[in-house]
Amino acid sequence: MNAISPVRQTGRKNLQVLTLALGGEIFAVAASKVREILDLVPVTEVPGSQAFLNGLINVRGKVVPLLDLRLLLGLDHSAATIDSRMIVVELPISGVPTIVGLRADKVYEMTDLGADSMEDPPQIGMRVRSNFVHCVGKRGAEFLIVLHLDAIFAAILANDVSLPTIRAPRGVEPSVAASA
Amino acid sequence: MNAPSPGDVFLEEAQDLLEQLENALLDLAAGGGADRGDLIDSAFRALHTIKGSGAMFGFEAVAGFTHHVETVFDRVRQGKLAPDQTMIRLALAAKDHIRKMIDAPGPDDDALAAPILAGLAALLNGKVAPVSAPAQAEKPPSSGGWRITIKMPRDAMQMGTNPLLLLDELLGLGTGTVIAHADDVPTLEDFDPGACLVWWQVDLVTDQPRSAIEDVFLFVIDDMELRIEPLLQQGNAQQGAAAAEMLVPATISSDSPAPSTKPFSQATPAKDAPPPEPPRRLADSVRVPAERLDDLMDRVGELVIAQSRLSQVAAASMDPHVKSIAEDIERLALELRDSTMGVRTVPIGSLFSRFRRLVHDLSGQLGKEIALVTVGEETELDKTVVEKLNDPLIHLLRNSMDHGLESPEGRAAAGKPACGRIVLTARHAGAEVLISIADDGAGLNRDRILARAEERGLIAPGANPPDADLFRVIFQPGFSTAREITSLSGRGVGMDVVKQAIEALRGKIEISSVPGQGTELTLRLPLTLAIIDGLLVRVGTGRYVIPLSTVEECVELTAEQDLRTRGRNFLNIRGALVPFLRLRHLFRSETLPDLYQKVVVVAAGKQRVGLVVDQVIGNHQTVIKSLSVLHEAANMFSGATILGDGAVALILDVAHLVDAGQVRDEGWRAAG
Numbered sequence: 001m002n003a004i005s006p007v008r009q010t011g012r013k014n015l016q017v018l019t020l021a022l023g024g025e026i027f028a029v030a031a032s033k034v035r036e037i038l039d040l041v042p043v044t045e046v047p048g049s050q051a052f053l054n055g056l057i058n059v060r061g062k063v064v065p066l067l068d069l070r071l072l073l074g075l076d077h078s079a080a081t082i083d084s085r086m087i088v089v090e091l092p093i094s095g096v097p098t099i100v101g102l103r104a105d106k107v108y109e110m111t112d113l114g115a116d117s118m119e120d121p122p123q124i125g126m127r128v129r130s131n132f133v134h135c136v137g138k139r140g141a142e143f144l145i146v147l148h149l150d151a152i153f154a155a156i157l158a159n160d161v162s163l164p165t166i167r168a169p170r171g172v173e174p175s176v177a178a179s180a
Numbered sequence: 181m182n183a184p185s186p187g188d189v190f191l192e193e194a195q196d197l198l199e200q201l202e203n204a205l206l207d208l209a210a211g212g213g214a215d216r217g218d219l220i221d222s223a224f225r226a227l228h229t230i231k232g233s234g235a236m237f238g239f240e241a242v243a244g245f246t247h248h249v250e251t252v253f254d255r256v257r258q259g260k261l262a263p264d265q266t267m268i269r270l271a272l273a274a275k276d277h278i279r280k281m282i283d284a285p286g287p288d289d290d291a292l293a294a295p296i297l298a299g300l301a302a303l304l305n306g307k308v309a310p311v312s313a314p315a316q317a318e319k320p321p322s323s324g325g326w327r328i329t330i331k332m333p334r335d336a337m338q339m340g341t342n343p344l345l346l347l348d349e350l351l352g353l354g355t356g357t358v359i360a361h362a363d364d365v366p367t368l369e370d371f372d373p374g375a376c377l378v379w380w381q382v383d384l385v386t387d388q389p390r391s392a393i394e395d396v397f398l399f400v401i402d403d404m405e406l407r408i409e410p411l412l413q414q415g416n417a418q419q420g421a422a423a424a425e426m427l428v429p430a431t432i433s434s435d436s437p438a439p440s441t442k443p444f445s446q447a448t449p450a451k452d453a454p455p456p457e458p459p460r461r462l463a464d465s466v467r468v469p470a471e472r473l474d475d476l477m478d479r480v481g482e483l484v485i486a487q488s489r490l491s492q493v494a495a496a497s498m499d500p501h502v503k504s505i506a507e508d509i510e511r512l513a514l515e516l517r518d519s520t521m522g523v524r525t526v527p528i529g530s531l532f533s534r535f536r537r538l539v540h541d542l543s544g545q546l547g548k549e550i551a552l553v554t555v556g557e558e559t560e561l562d563k564t565v566v567e568k569l570n571d572p573l574i575h576l577l578r579n580s581m582d583h584g585l586e587s588p589e590g591r592a593a594a595g596k597p598a599c600g601r602i603v604l605t606a607r608h609a610g611a612e613v614l615i616s617i618a619d620d621g622a623g624l625n626r627d628r629i630l631a632r633a634e635e636r637g638l639i640a641p642g643a644n645p646p647d648a649d650l651f652r653v654i655f656q657p658g659f660s661t662a663r664e665i666t667s668l669s670g671r672g673v674g675m676d677v678v679k680q681a682i683e684a685l686r687g688k689i690e691i692s693s694v695p696g697q698g699t700e701l702t703l704r705l706p707l708t709l710a711i712i713d714g715l716l717v718r719v720g721t722g723r724y725v726i727p728l729s730t731v732e733e734c735v736e737l738t739a740e741q742d743l744r745t746r747g748r749n750f751l752n753i754r755g756a757l758v759p760f761l762r763l764r765h766l767f768r769s770e771t772l773p774d775l776y777q778k779v780v781v782v783a784a785g786k787q788r789v790g791l792v793v794d795q796v797i798g799n800h801q802t803v804i805k806s807l808s809v810l811h812e813a814a815n816m817f818s819g820a821t822i823l824g825d826g827a828v829a830l831i832l833d834v835a836h837l838v839d840a841g842q843v844r845d846e847g848w849r850a851a852g
Contacts, residue, residue, distance in 0.1 A: 044828040045722055046807075047767035049814045056807075056820055056828045061482045063805040063820040063828050098808050156810060 015113045017137070017146055020087065021106035023075030025127075028137065028146045029089065031110055035099065038086040053156065057101050059088055066101040072152070072161060073128050081105070093153050100153070113137040113146070121145070131155070190237040192467065194230055194282050199533070201226040201275050206536050209268045220263065223271070224253045228398060230278065242281045245293055249274045252300050257391075261303065270299045272537070324385055325354070325411035326393060331379040333403050338374055341400050347380065349396045354386025383411055470563070473524055480513075480520045481803035485822050487513040488801050514801075522560075528606045528615070529557025531566050535577055535604065542581050548588060549599040550581055559606035561613055565705060568685055569615070572678040576617050576701055577602065579675070584621035584699050594696065596620065609704075618700040624651060624693040632659070651691040655679040688835065706818070706835075714802035714821070714831065717780060717793040720769025723829045725802050725821055726791065730782045730834045734796050737777040751779060751790050760790030761837070766816070784838040791837070804831060 017028035018037075036059075043055040043066055055066035066086065070077035083106040090099050121133035126145075132155070134148040155161050204223040208216065227250040234243035249271060255261040274296050281289055328350065332343055347358055359381045365371070384393070390408050397406055487509055494506030532554040543550040561569075585591075585600035592598065603618045626647070633639040633653045653659055657676040682689055687705040714725035715734075735753060751758045760779055763769075779790040804819040811817075818833035 042827045044820070044830065046811060046814050046817070046830065047722075047769075048816055049811055053810055056811075056830070058822050058826050058828050061478075061485065061822060063807070063822065065808050065810045067810075093809055096809065098810075100808070100810070153810070 014115055015118065015135075015137075015146070016110060017113055017144070018087065018110055019108040019139075019144060020085075020104040021083075021108070022073070022104060023070045023077055024105075025075065026108070026142060026144055027069075028111075028113075028144045029087070029102070029149055030134070030146070033089040033091050033149060035088045035090050037107055038088060038101070040080055040084055041086065050156075050161075052161075055101075057086065059099060059101065062099060064088065064099050064101050066103060067156075068103045069147070069152075070103070070105075072156075073132070075127070078105075089149060091149055091153065094157060098153075111139060113139070113144070118146075187237050189467070190233050190239070191282060193233065194242075194278075197226040197230050198275055198279050199530075201230075202272065202537055203533055205268050205271050205275070206540055208263050209265065209540065220253065220256050224250065224257050225398070227253055228395070232399065239282065241285065241289060242278060245274075245281065245297075246278055248297055248300050249278075252303055255304065266299075267303055270296060270303070274300070324387055325356070326384050326386070326390065327409045327411050328382040328384060328393060329379070329405070329407040329409075330382065330397075331405040332376040332400070334372075334375040334377070336376040336400065336404070339400075339403075341376075343376060343378075343380070346396055346400075347382070350382060350384065350393065353388045353392055353396070354384050356382055356384035356386070358382050385411070476520055477524065480517050481805075484513050484517055484801050484803055489825075517801075524562055525560040526563045526566055527557055528559050528561050528566055528569075528613075529554070531570060531573070532557050532604055532606075534570070535573065538574060538577060539581065539602065542578065546581060548581065548585055550585060551599050551601050553601060553603045554605075555603065556606040559608060559613060561606075561705070565685055568681065569703075569705075572681045572703070573604075573615070573617070575675070575678045577604075580617055580619040580621070580699070580701075584619035586622050590622070594622070613705045614702055615705065616700055616702040618698060620698040623695040623697060623699055624654075624691070626650065626693075626695070629653065647693070648691070651693065654691070655689070712802050712804060712831075714800045715780065716797040716800040716823070716829065717778075717791075718795040718797060719763045719767055719793050720771045722767065722769070723797065723823065723827070724763075724793075725800060725829050725831045726780055726782060727802075727818075727831065727834065728799065730784070732781045732783055732788065735779050735781065735790075737779050737792055739775065742777065753781065753790075756788070758788050758790050760792055762792045764792070764794070766837070782834045784834045787838065789834075789838050791832075802831060 016031040018031050018034050019026055019028045021027075038057075038059070041057050043057055046054050046056060052068045052071035053065060055068070057064050057066050068077070069075070085104045085107045087102040087104055087107065088099060089102060090097060092098070093100075117138040118135040119138075121130045121136050123130055126133065128145060128147075132148055132152050134146040134151075137144040137146055201223050204219045204226070208219050208223070227246055231243045231246040231250055234240075234246060252261065252267070252271075256263050256267075261267070277289075277293055277296055280286075280292070330343070330346075332341065333339075336343065350356075351358070361379050361381065362377070364379070365377045386392075393408055394401060394406070397404065490506050491510055494503050497503065535554075536552055539550055539552040580602050581600075585602070586594065586596075588598055591600065601620045603616075605614075605616045605618070607614050629650060630639070630644075633650070634641050636656075636659070638653050638656060638659075639645060639650070655675045655678070659675070679689060682703055682705070685705055687703055690702045690704065691699065692702075693699040713728040715728050715731050717724055717726060733753075735751075737751075741751070749760050749762075751760050758781060764771075764773060774794040777792050777794055778796045779792050780796065781788055781790050783789075800821075800823070802821040805821060806819045807814065807817065815836045816833060817830040818836075819831045820828050821831055823829050
C-alpha cells in the first residue's frame, strides 16, 4: 500500500506504475493503489459538488466517487472516446481506506520504473503542481509524471486545489487560469 | 475478522459487568425497594466475575483489588453489613478505580487504591453491626451436609471449565466423598476425549450454606445441571428412593442413549417427583464484532438490490413460476433485511443508564437535589448512533443541571419542590427519533441572551427575533451568558460542539423554554439505518430517491399552475399554502422540464414543502450507501443507492434540501 511514501531523496525503490493518458499527456499512478480498470459505466452527477468530482459510479455494488484529474490539474479535456477508461484505486483518505474512480482518456500498461530512472519533479516548467507529483520517471525517451494520489486527495479535502501559477507556455487557457 | 483474543473479551465483558455493578449500586443508593436482595446479588456477582476472569486473563492487580470490594459485598450479602450511602460511595469509587486499572493501568494505581481500601477495611472492621439478618433459610440442615449432583454439559472442558478443580474447591468447603458416574461413557469407538461424559455425586459434610456451594459453580451454573439437596440421614431404603428421584432427572436420559447401568434403576418413579428441569438455557446473547454486522448488512443490502432487479425481470416475464419465485424471494429478502437491521439496533436505555451516575455525582457536586427521570428506554436506535450520542447528551445534561436548575434557595423562592427534575425522553416519530431533555428550572433568560447576542453582534441591535431564532444563538461558538465559570460549564464551549455532533448525525436541535417553568431541548435524529423505503423520482436526466417516510403526497403541477406560480413559489393544496422548491433549479438541470411536472409534498420538521420533479417513477427499496468524505459538502444528499439497472441514484436529505432552498430563496430576494 505504501509504495508512495515520501522517499524523495534517498532510498528510492523500484516502482511499478500504471501509465495512462490525460489530456494528451502521459501520467502514471502507483500500481499498488490500483484495484481494477473499468470500461465506461454510467456516471451519476452530484449536483452542487466541485466540477472535477461531480460523478458517482457503481463499482461492484459500492458507490464510488469519480475524480476527473484533467479538470483538477487544468489539462485539456474532451468527450469520452472508445479508449476512455475508469481506473479504480484504493487509498486512505483522512485515514479511512477509500475507493475512488479516476477518469482516464486511455490506459496503456503496467510498467516498472527503476530507481535510477526516477527524478524529483522540477520546481518550474510543470503544468502540474509539484506537490501533486511523486516523481518524474524516464521510460525510453519519454517522461512520465507519476502522480502523488495521496497528496492530491489531501489537497482536495483541504480545499487547496488551485492550479499552479507558473505554467508551461503550451496550452495556456486564460479563462481556466482566471477561474482557478 | 479474527476471533477476538480472550483478553479482549475480558475487557469487553468487564465493561458490561462494571455497568451492571454501577446500576446495582445506584439502585441501592436510591433505596432499592423489594429487589434489594437481588441488587446486592447482582453487584456481588459482577465483582466476583471480574475478579475471577481478571485473574484468569492475567489482570492480577484488578483481581487483587476487586477481591477486597467483593469481601465487603459478601458480608452485605450475608446480612452482616448494611449497604449505607458511605459504602455505596466507596463502592462506586472502587468501581471507577477498577475501570481505570483495566483501561489505563498506571504506576499510581496502588496509591489511588489505598484510600478506597482503607475505607473498605474500616467498613469491615469498624461497625460490623449485623443488620437484622435476612432469613437464613438456607442454613444447612442439622445433619450438617449437602448431597450435590453435578452434571456438566458435554462441551464443558472445551469451554475451559476444569471439573476437577471445581470438585477440589467444593471439597475445600468441608469433608465429603465424591462418586463419579461413568454410565454415559460410550464404547471406545464412539469415545470423544474432549467431551465431559462423567457426572458426579458429592456427599459433603459442611456448615456452609447452599449459596456457598452455588458460588463454586458461579461461572458454569447457567449451563450445567446442579442439584443440591440436604444430606439425608434416614434409613437406606428411603435414601435410595430419594436419590433415584434426584439422580435421574428427566433431562439426563433424554439426549443420550440409555445408560448401560443406572444406579437405583429398580426404584419406581416417585409420585411427587420434582418438576423436570427447564431445558438447558442457551446463552442469552452473543458478542459479535461490529464489523461483521456491517458486513452482513452490506450483503443483505446487495441481496435487496439483486432482488429488486429480479422483481423487475419477473414483472416483465410471462412465466407464473418465475413470478411466484420472485415474490417468495422478495418476502424473504425483506424479512431478512428487517431482522438484520434489528440486530444492529440497541435500546437507548443502555445509554440513559450511564447518565444516572453522572447525575448522581453532579448533584452532590453542585449541592442541588436532582432526580433524573428517563422515559422510552426501549426506543431502538442504530448502535453507532447511540455511541455518538453519548458526549452531546452529557453536555446537555450538565447544562441543564448547572444552568437550567436553580439553586435550592432559588427553587424555594420560586415555590418549587426542592428536588429538581430532569426528564430524559426518547421516542420514535415517523422516520425520526426524538430525544428530549427537559428540566423544571428557571428557563432560558431571554433578555440576557438578547443582550449578549447584541453585544457580540450576532443579532442586529433593536431586533426582536422570535424565541426559536434567538435561542439558536446559544449554539454559536463561545457564546455564554453565565456570569461565572464553574467547573462544569459556562465557558461557552460545548453547545456548538453538541450542535456539530448532532449535525454530523444529520440531526437537528430544537429549544423551547418557558420562563420559570424550564427548558426543553429536543434532538431530532433521522433513523440512519442502512435501508429505507424510498420514492424514486426523475429530475432532468438524473434519478433521485426521496425517503418515503418524509413523503406526504404527490400532486400534479399543471402547466397553467406552473405559469401562475412563477415568481411566487407557493402552491394551494386543498386550501393550505405549501411553499415549493423546483429541484431542477436547485440541481441546475439544463434539460427542458416535462410538460406535466409533479410536486412531491414532504414534511421537513414542522414544515410541509413541495419538491417539483419531472416524473415520479415509483417505490424503491433503498440501501443507503454513505457518500465518501470527498462529497461531504454535498449535504443536499444523505447518501446514494444503486438502482435495479445498476446505476447510482442520490438520496435526498429533505431537511438539508429545504435549508439549501431557503438560502437560495433569500439570495434571490436579496438580489431582487
